Amino acid sequence: MNEQQRQECHELARKVRIHCLKMVHKGKSGHIGSMLSMADILPVLYTRILNVDPKEPKKADRDRFILSKGHGGAALLATLAELGYFPLEWLNEYYCDNGKLSGHISHHIPGVEFSTGSLGHGLPVACGMAMAAKQSGKKHRIFCMSSDGDLNEGSSWEAIMLAGQHHWDNLVMLVDYNRLQALGKSRDIIDLESLKEKLEIFGWAVREADGHDQAAVYESLRDLPLRDSQPSAVIYHTVKGKGVSFMENEYKWHYGGLTDELLAQALKEVEEAK
Numbered sequence: 001m002n003e004q005q006r007q008e009c010h011e012l013a014r015k016v017r018i019h020c021l022k023m024v025h026k027g028k029s030g031h032i033g034s035m036l037s038m039a040d041i042l043p044v045l046y047t048r049i050l051n052v053d054p055k056e057p058k059k060a061d062r063d064r065f066i067l068s069k070g071h072g073g074a075a076l077l078a079t080l081a082e083l084g085y086f087p088l089e090w091l092n093e094y095y096c097d098n099g100k101l102s103g104h105i106s107h108h109i110p111g112v113e114f115s116t117g118s119l120g121h122g123l124p125v126a127c128g129m130a131m132a133a134k135q136s137g138k139k140h141r142i143f144c145m146s147s148d149g150d151l152n153e154g155s156s157w158e159a160i161m162l163a164g165q166h167h168w169d170n171l172v173m174l175v176d177y178n179r180l181q182a183l184g185k186s187r188d189i190i191d192l193e194s195l196k197e198k199l200e201i202f203g204w205a206v207r208e209a210d211g212h213d214q215a216a217v218y219e220s221l222r223d224l225p226l227r228d229s230q231p232s233a234v235i236y237h238t239v240k241g242k243g244v245s246f247m248e249n250e251y252k253w254h255y256g257g258l259t260d261e262l263l264a265q266a267l268k269e270v271e272e273a274k
Contacts, residue, residue: 009214012043019078025258027095033241033253034072037178042079044217054084068122069147073105085111120153130171145174149181164203169225173233178240180251211236
């Protein structure tokens, strides 16, 4: 990325964080830590990597993106709104009675490919999309974002084995690897290490990158597939709650809600991060 593109991605990430904080506060919901950990990845993905068009969200040759960690959906919704998939005003109705936007993402929203929430569903569906594209001779790619908790699910590992077995090199898994989940540190619940070697054993080409260095995110996805005839995985080392000092690396912000005072403090930190 050149400097202008880097600045544009940084500003979009900052706006996504601000939207997420306000959305969670107004909707009295949780999962803010999970949203903030991927807030630097989505702007690069949507503006520099994916073949998508907000004016034609269902175009046939578009790349597909599935957010398997659907509880962090507000970050995706904020990204889509900022890019023009739907009006920004819809974000004010997130998780509110009769609002357009639910707590977990829904395929009824423009730009959302698949409804997710229960963990372990996204990658199996992405595999089905990858297989269908291969069988139909289509050239679009399928991206799926997973996470520590998502990779606790057996269905995720069945999908990982299946994709490696069948060499679906049109499939890309992005792992938001913040090493925390709902009730504590991942290593104390189900230790995924060494994740890179595990994925490689199942036939994936794997790369690791800093998920908060947007230039590194871009470089990790610039040339895909990472290796011919293998599905690609990029493990992004991230920080849960990134951008808000009192949330960073604190698993309680998987569910924790924001008071008016904490919202003001968090917004001040993010707004000053120019």
